[in-house]
Amino acid sequence: MNKKQAQSEQTRKKISDAARSLFVQKGYKATSIEDIVAATGSSKGNIYYHFKSKEGLFSYLLHEWDRDWLEKWQARLPSYATATAKMYGLAEQIVREDLNHPLTRAADEFFSNDEQKSEIEEKMNTMMQEHLLFNRQLIQEGVDGGEFSGEQIEQKALVLEGIIVGMSRVCRNQPLEQVLKHYQFAIDTFLHGIAAGPQQS
Amino acid sequence: MNKKQAQSEQTRKKISDAARSLFVQKGYKATSIEDIVAATGSSKGNIYYHFKSKEGLFSYLLHEWDRDWLEKWQARLPSYATATAKMYGLAEQIVREDLNHPLTRAADEFFSNDEQKSEIEEKMNTMMQEHLLFNRQLIQEGVDGGEFSGEQIEQKALVLEGIIVGMSRVCRNQPLEQVLKHYQFAIDTFLHGIAAGPQQS
DNA sequence: CTCGATACTGAACGTTTGTTCAGTATTGTA
DNA sequence: TACAATACTGAACAAACGTTCAGTATCGAG
Structure with a gap:
């Protein structure tokens, strides 16, 4: 409802969408955080702000x-x-x-x-x-x-x-x-x- | 036939045996050259003397x-x-x-x-x-x-x-x-x- | 407006890993 | 014995990777 919460959710979705697409293409190990950074435009730290770890992100997917x-x-x-x-x-x-x-x-x-x-x-x-x-x-x-x-x-x-x-x-x-x-x-x-x-x- | 050739062949076998056992236990990626070094007593360099690379070793197996x-x-x-x-x-x-x-x-x-x-x-x-x-x-x-x-x-x-x-x-x-x-x-x-x-x- | 919370940045870190190479030891040969 | 080929050593290298954190920007509540 908040503009902030909406933004956050949107970012979360942007990251997970990009990550899913990358995992599909390249597999888990071959997909690096750097790849996700490049695909989203977000920063490395932001990914770790929204998800606990790479494994946590995958688990979420x-x-x-x-x-x-x-x-x-x-x-x-x-x-x-x-x-x-x-x-x-x-x-x-x-x-x-x-x-x-x-x-x-x-x-x-x-x-x-x-x-x-x-x-x-x-x-x-x-x-x-x-x-x-x-x-x-x-x-x-x-x-x-x-x-x-x-x-x-x-x-x-x-x-x-x-x-x-x-x-x-x-x-x-x-x-x-x-x-x-x-x-x-x-x-x-x-x-x-x-x-x-x-x-x- | 040579003592040297025999030694070489034996070393080669020792490495490949240890490597096979490790690959079986842990899989390819999870098995490091260091693991093979530890299992054989040979040095890192020696493994690369006998095999072109990790992939070459696996391919041989x-x-x-x-x-x-x-x-x-x-x-x-x-x-x-x-x-x-x-x-x-x-x-x-x-x-x-x-x-x-x-x-x-x-x-x-x-x-x-x-x-x-x-x-x-x-x-x-x-x-x-x-x-x-x-x-x-x-x-x-x-x-x-x-x-x-x-x-x-x-x-x-x-x-x-x-x-x-x-x-x-x-x-x-x-x-x-x-x-x-x-x-x-x-x-x-x-x-x-x-x-x-x-x-x- | 102010202050705290939330969202985000990116350089730096520590670890791991495969590979290389200059150097040493051992063995076969002349 | 002398010399060259073969067998072996292990420190050093470079690249990749996930993760952290001190700091900045943005937003909502009071």
């Missing part, structure tokens, strides 16, 4: 993204009739929203540094657990609806997560339309497999 | 690993009768040999730095292409043997690669036996899918 993603998903949810349709819808949203997201690029970096028990690593473990829960519920829904077979839901949720994560890396640097097709095919495979005959153990 | 992997695979190959069996065998070897390997950890780091067109990034793109070729041949074999259905082999190879890559990240920090089960289940799913009814498009 992750949290923001987390919220937005769920919002979008819940907005689309009513348009899917079956769990199968939801699964294809899930793949599409992931490709469209997450494939070029800070997390997707920077997650790799943090996963490989086991020395630092940073808050970001913890955040990502939490998100992974949430993903598994999400997948489990989705699969359970399909089971209840008679679409999927009902054993070993836990394991299936894990494999689905693996597919989603793995495809994002395999598809890197490919055009969006192609990636969409690949993900769709991956879900196809997840649902029906590649074996020739009828289902067998 | 990658190459070495590449060779060993193929050797082991080809040694096991005769014991698999069908393409299906090979696929489960592939999953097992990957879990046992690669899951804690420098590449698996450090690949993540290099994939997220798009600024540097390092020789390592190129090497990894090459390896990815080789993997796809490998997968394609494996699937083709199964198709020829009547085990798998024969369409869209290219796409299936990509999904298989995605599953393998993705599962490695999803399974991180889990005990080996569990990881083996997860991979096995992933291959199960890849082959048969989770859908309830018979195959449908």
